[in-house]
Amino acid sequence: MTLSVITLAALLDVSVLSVSVPMLAIGLWAILQWRTNRHALKTRITLTVAINTTWMMALYVIADLHQGQYMLEVHMFYFINSGLVVAYACWRSVVTTLVIALVHHGLLSFTVPSLVWPAETYSWIHFWNHAGLGSLNCALGVTIAAVISRHLEHMEHQASRDELTSLLNRRGIHVALRQALLDENAVLHVLVMDLDEFKSINDTAGHAAGDTVLRQTAKELSRLAPQNAAIGRSGGDEFVVILRDAQWHEIDSFVDSVLEWSRLPFLYDGRELRFGLSIGIASSALRVRSPDQLFAEADMALYRAKKPGSNKAQVFSEELREQARQRKTIADEIVRGLERDEFIPFFQTQHDPLQGTVIGLEALARWNHPTRGLIGPECFIEIATEISKVADIDAVILQKAVQHVVEWENAGIHASKLAVNVSCSRLRDPKLADTILQLPEMRAQLALEFVETILIDKLTDHDQWMIDWLRGRNIRIEIDDFGTGRASLVALTRLRPDAIKIDRELVAPTIKDPDQQLVLRAIIEMANGLGVETTAEGVETHEQANLLRKLGASALQGYFFNRPFPPEEILEHLPYTRDVAC
Template identity: 40%
Template sequence: MPVKKAHPEAGDPHGDAAAVEAGIGNGTTDDSDLAERESRWNYALVGSGLGVWDHNYRLDRKYYSPTWKTIRGMAPDEETDGDYEAWLQLVHPDDRDFVVDAIDRQNAGDPNYQVFEYRERHKDGHWVWIECRGACVEWDQNGVPTRIIGTDTDITARKEAEETLSRLSRRLDLALEVSRIGVFEADIEHDTVEWDDRLIAIYGLQGASRQIGGDVWAKSLHPDDRERVLGLSDRSVESGSDFQQEYRIIRGDGAERVIRARSAFFIDGNGHRKLIGANWDVTEEVALRNELRRAKDLAEARNRELEAAKESIEHLALHDYLTGLPNRRYLDKMLDERAAECRAKGLALAILHIDLDRFKQINDTLGHRAGDAMLQHAASVLRTSVRAVDFVARIGGDEFVILCIVDPASKKIASLAERVIRELRKPVRYEGHDCRFGASIGIAIDSGPKLDAKQMLLDADIALYRAKGLGRNRFEFFSASARRDIISAKHLADEILIGLERNEFVPFYQLQFDARTLDVAGVETLARWQHPVHGLLTPDRFLDIAEDLDVVSTIDALILERAIADRKVWLKDGLPIPKISVNVSARRLADPDLGKKLRALKIEPGTFSFELLESISLDDCDEAVAANLKKLRKLGIDIQIDDFGTGHASIVSLLRLSPKTLKIDRELIRMLPQSAEQRKLVGSIIDIGRSLNILVIAEGVETAEHIRILEELDCDTLQGYALARPMPAMQIPSFIRAGSWRQGQIAARALQAQLRRALPSRAAK
């Protein structure tokens, strides 16, 4: 170990320093005896791993043995100059101040620093723990140390073992602390017991010394447990067997606690027989265990009641609370079971998906109690309509499913569907009302090893969708074409949404004419879809899907805005169209923000009218619709009734609504030339309109004969292909200026007048 005031290393390595490493002092000994002793001590030092160092300041000589160098990763013959400052930089930074002080104290002869430990960097970079022993052996006449000799020992392995032992001790102590386990050690031969602090705390003996007499433990035992526990303890000591027991104690503070104890015997290093054990407080655990035992006893006593409750819960989990039928969860389970049975037996599985028609109207008008009664009635009908082996489930709302296993060639499923529809169409009496509803049914049938019941349920749903689309109160079997239709409808729905984003919906206009003068009386705005692939599409190609998407109101709004813009262009072109009518959907008419949106458009009063389909149900207008109709009038927007004569509007509703115009449906106009009864009916409608001061428009005017008859019936306005077809806004000006619709009509009217004049003269003859 280098020390302060380092001197260059010099001298014979076999001189005094070598003698010191060999442990040889001054004396008179022959050379052979001296060599033998030197060899003996040198081997002993090397074998013990002690590195010798000798600092002789009187001779200015330092010596470091080969073992000293090996400890530090140096070669035995490697030169070292003993430079103190250079060596000090190899000492661990955390130990450096301590080492400087320790060397000073050691040089001063302080016995407390004759041995000290520190870390020094090994030549390969890691740290080596070194135990340094040294002492001053020579002083000058002033008492200043002139020679210090010592040894260094590599104690790295010992330090690592101590750290490992310390870490394990900390872990054990923490584990005992966390688990609140108290530990004791008893010397059987000397009848002494040492308790740790946790055990003292468990027994409520705070302040007691760790040396506890055996009688203290015995006295702490609960009187009711003492005899039993002491007897077990004595037998354990006598036999040397492990002790494991649970008992009660009375703590020093008087509290009663339950202790779990375990102990085992061992022989220590001195051959003494000892017992080590652990105690922990399990009062809460025992209380919980006793409570659980009581609960278990109670549960066993009520086992039958619980079993019944379990069955009830299972039934509720798998059945609909209202109808008592199996629910969707039960259906999913049965789908797998019935499909497996069909695959195994070569039978066919039939799935009927049933949806009640007009159920919502009953629910909305008569209330949910009436709706519940109808659902219960429907469930009863389905139960009685199927076989005992068939499965009926309500899967939500007004939807039901029937599962039937049949022969693949059976025709009975159609008969079952017909019977269900027939029975469900029968009126049901409820609180003085005859409730009528029906059912649409989608059917899927499949068999074979690849039968997939989950897919079949989807197929039955597709067939149901088709049945409802074809008019309801009917059944349809699933087909691949039906699936294609569904996919096509989905594709069309996506295209509609994209078309709205790209402004592909445009207005077309069909002119309306005064029936007497054939002057332009107005124009109806019609929605068209300028499809990028299929060209111009009329509403019959997209309206149903648009209604499902709830975008009809959006289309109506777009068409109205375009019509307003087109009118402004026509005015600039010198064509003041008297009136522009636009269609309005029932949903848009119920929009609470409709008035605000229309005000933002700044529509000139008296220039636009909204066409309401008669099927909107004018007799049953809700508050929102009625409020919006009132707002339309305030904005100067007239109201027209479209398709009059095919819906269910009453004269009373016309009086209440007071529309400006009504349009006779084209189906009533079509047969005018062939049917006198149709002419009477249309004439009556015109008379009603006149009596109520309502203008009447006839649409579907296809021929000159239509024009003649309607003029005779005193109709106000005509609209149809005989006069003008729908056209884009840009064609309106040129069409009106050409006046082509008048040419044929003028000649026809002249011929009619000539025929009328000739008829009286012929009659006279």
């Protein structure tokens, strides 16, 4: 800027010394302040005043040497100068200084117009007006802009913080990771942590207890993590820790400490609360430099960590990436399969244990995949549940199965019962009642088989109302896979189902394991005592069938009688009878 003024003086035939000496003195002083602390507000104001004064001195010297012929140019350069000065400090200074300058000149124009717009000559008071008050204008503009900037920085800080835990929020975590990735030599490890059984704490102890758990988790992570770690809560019960240039033994130590802490009971209001932690770990050492990709990989690892149960950690690998790709492919194909009507029912017969006659049918879901052929539910139900499509599959199988039974009844072929597997989440599906009401009437009694993971001890009033509504429409309520989960006894005493289906894992070892026979006997006798029928599935041998008949099972189902058949083939087996007794 000094060189610009010196050049201007030379072009107008003015002595360079008369302009450059004061400018150099002020410029050296300003540069000294700049080198001391260039980011301080004091330095910015000092530079602003110095530059403004230097400019105005040079311009007025030029105007003085030319008998005031350049007063218009002086005003023009004054505003140009102000714009350059304030633009250095902050773009907001341009606005604030402009407002201050306009107000200042406006007031002087109305009170003492000769100070602003001299008619024939000029006075050095104009210099003091523009140099002094102009510097004040610029200084005020920079100060106001700095205050606004600090306020915005404070708001920015607050916007990147989680209100409950004071950790970084999702936005702050992404910003921190993005900035850290700018260093190409840095190796970053992203740990995504999810609290297991947190929803149960909210449901049983209240949201205040849940908030306390979240705050305590934040506190423990801050205590256990390395000093250079970035820690945040990305939402809900999920936390993120970003470690920079950490060795794997340090990561292992940190993870072990966190998992060990999470196994301890948490005291709240005189009661013990228990929860676990699952951790997914991703590393930029795999040549990943995208924040979104790192988080995606950590989420994949977290998903795998939660599979065996709580309090596990999993490091992302290429194998997990391939599995995630396959799951995504299957998920997309499930959606297309529903659109293309590819899900169909297969039917397996249920038999009387004494006579061996067919007393019912169970409809089983199959996926008629266009390229992979017929696929069983074990290959798609889990993924369908994750993408909230299992209810749609249930509805399709239910509607098609009932339609087939109606067609058979019209042809003179009858089955006394049709059992259909239904996801327990359907009890809270508002479409369930409409689906049932739209089914065609049939002589066979409809039975809905709910898996016992329904957690009967947590049935809501609406769930119970829906069960009662189903029973009111002569629909049987049965529990599938009985004996493999925690709700078995509660289900029998609270729900009082019409029947339970004993899981094949209990049936398979009965012949060789006398203790397993005692378990089966206890289940069947308990159910019979409560007036609940029992169906044993997975019956594959004559010995199993005969044993279950002696133990008092109400119905038998399995490959000993026949495998599941498509609708066009099951008709041949409906009158089928097979001797069970020795």
